[in-house]
Amino acid sequence: MTHTASAADTAPKTYPWEIRASGLKVRVGRSKMAVDGLDLSLGIGAHGLLGPNGAGKTTLIRTLATVLRPTEGELEMLGTSLGRVGDHRALRRRIGYLPQDFGYYKRFTVREFVEYMAWLKEVPKRDVPDAVQRAVERVGLADRADHRMKTLSGGMVRRAGIAQAIVNSPAVLLLDEPTAGLDPAQRLRFRELLTDLGRDTCVVVSTHLVEDVAAACSDVVLFADGRLVFQGTPDELGAAGSAEHPGDSPLERGYSALLRTSGQQGSAW
Template structure:
């Protein structure tokens, strides 16, 4: 596929984008439970209402962050509770294509054809997301520009560094101008300058998109997110602003910043309540 000058500013707009909005929240979950394997409950009962803005999802390894992100992306189905996206229940087994067209998703690990160029990869993902064919060239160009890969758009994926591959993954996640954007460890492999640019992009996207970003890097959340969700052992133990999280900690808690100390304090409190220490 080729890109002409006139295509670069063509917006990717479909019927879902211009339909009236008749729901209160992009994401609403009630007493959500999701299994990892047959027996273990990885997400254990959180209730969430998330709208426009950048929402940071924090938690230690094994807390259930990836499982929750995959469930919001409709990759996994809830074992119990209710999940609504754009006012539509996705807890059942019905056709979810209309909902998925409005979602952007970057998993921790994603596959791609190594011989594809960056442009071909993002074009292919736009096609899979059913972006109208006439809109694809412009949508792809805007996506690669937003992640700083315009000068590498015609290089093969196999020739890119790990950080550039990650940025290509972010480009495919935003190519359909999603109403809900789900990012699982998006800054893995990015250098400090790229992480700063990503934070700026996250703030920009959060102005008119519901973004949920899972990360281990507390400072990324502090710099770019309007609120924070903290998972521990599959349970939601905190939801509030970065400032409120920071206020939960004190000098006696581990961490190099007020937010890290607040994070440590909230995790310690959750462990006390669960009796795990």
């Protein structure tokens, strides 16, 4: 089936950054400011979002996905301002989102699950079969497409989650801990997919695994206590550390050094 480009697909790009935040604050609960005065600009490419537990990574991802509303400051995605009020339905059609935990009907097959998510994202009906097939093939689930979700391993369920996130060919792709539950071979395939997606998509991937960022991301964003600590290339992150800092690789030592400088020492066991 031939895909027919929509007006949105062929419209000229009129914004300098896919994601731009200025003084962004997002409150969670009554008092905690989980994102606190963030200035950040992200364009095409794979951006690794690193930070300790409680740094605000998931809150930021959820805000970018329009699940949460900004409390203060400015946030713009794909040229659309995300204020505290407004209907962002049109923007959501252009976003792919994989949360840490996602729900699904266990009796759905993988194909039915991804089709359902394509329908929710308002993918044109004529394009859905091809879009679903491409998505399941890209995550290595073509041979499981007609198996029920309840029969899949945890890693396969995660891959089905990635498939639903990319089924609408998003301009911005948000992945929160996407490699959780993947075995080493699956993680290697995911890194290849991430590199491929980053060629023409703004991908933001939140992870605790520094080696995934090193292998697949062109840009690293280090987040601590709701604030931006560092943004640069993996090589620049590695250069920030030295042998005196904890870690088994240059990136881990750079990560430790920058957190120490920011006052975030990391939690003990």
